[in-house]
Amino acid sequence: xxxxxxxxxxxxxxxxxxxxxxxxxxxxxxxxxxxxxxxxxxxxxxxxxxxxxxxxxxxxxxxxxxxxxxxxxxxxxxxxxxxxxxxxxxxxxxxxxxxxxxxxxxxxxxxxxxx
Amino acid sequence: xxxxxxxxxxxxxxxxxxxxxxxxxxxxxxxxxxxxxxxxxxxxxxxxxxxxxxxxxxxxxxxxxxxxxxxxxxxxxxxxxxxxxxxxxxxxxxxxxxxxxxxxxxxxxx
Numbered sequence: 001x002x003x004x005x006x007x008x009x010x011x012x013x014x015x016x017x018x019x020x021x022x023x024x025x026x027x028x029x030x031x032x033x034x035x036x037x038x039x040x041x042x043x044x045x046x047x048x049x050x051x052x053x054x055x056x057x058x059x060x061x062x063x064x065x066x067x068x069x070x071x072x073x074x075x076x077x078x079x080x081x082x083x084x085x086x087x088x089x090x091x092x093x094x095x096x097x098x099x100x101x102x103x104x105x106x107x108x109x110x111x112x113x114x115x
Numbered sequence: 116x117x118x119x120x121x122x123x124x125x126x127x128x129x130x131x132x133x134x135x136x137x138x139x140x141x142x143x144x145x146x147x148x149x150x151x152x153x154x155x156x157x158x159x160x161x162x163x164x165x166x167x168x169x170x171x172x173x174x175x176x177x178x179x180x181x182x183x184x185x186x187x188x189x190x191x192x193x194x195x196x197x198x199x200x201x202x203x204x205x206x207x208x209x210x211x212x213x214x215x216x217x218x219x220x221x222x223x224x225x
Contacts, residue, residue, distance in 0.1 A: 034212050034213075042217075043203070043215055043216070043217040043218055044159070044203070044215050046212055049212050091156075093158045093159075102146075102147040102164075102207055102209055103147075103149065103161055103164055104149075104161075104205075104212075104213055105161060106151075106158040106159050106160070106161075107158060108157070108158050109157070109158040
């Protein structure tokens with residue numbers, strides 16, 4: 001149980017384009033999903049918290065107009081990186097939290113490379 | 116002061132030995148504590164959760180919690196080369212997202 005998937009697992013795009021990443025909880029309903037970013041040899045950085053049916057809460061320094069998050073259902077959240085630039089190249093990881101538990105379960109991550 | 120502190124390592128232990136990983140946290144309101152394992156290039160994997168003072172054992176892993184000292188540890192018995200990874204300590208008050216430490220890199224030497 002507690003499986004989280006992400007799609008795509010990797011993506012290469014040109015500077016200025018937008019990229020959408022999907023995060024799905026496969027066998028549980030996730031009232032809350034989280035989006036993290038991790039640069040090489042650094043720790044996880046929380047970008048935003050999304051609750052189903054409401055606006056995401058962004059961490060300080062994360063541009064909400066650049067990183068669009070939608071949590072349309074209890075099993076799906078999406079992160080869209082708009083007008084991507086090379087500095088946005090990173091490992092993006094989502095996690096999902098079942099409603100009654102404090103554990104978070106991570107997706108396998110999406111490696112984004114912006115040329 | 117960082118909210119969750121871990122020694123970055125690397126912590127090097129011989130195969131078969133006990134690896135001891137430590138973590139301290141600053142928020143006394145923290146109620147839930149987790150250990151994640153992250154292999155290079157992969158996402159974190161939950162290996163232990165602990166909520167009350169004392170020890171919790173699961174196979175070769177033992178988590179220890181001391182809320183008075185704001186200290187959490189993870190012991191790995193009979194360490195194997197496949198245990199070589201970065202171990203992340205995470206805490207939460209339950210009302211916020213998990214706060215992660217920067218991780219301790221463990222190297223198990225064959």
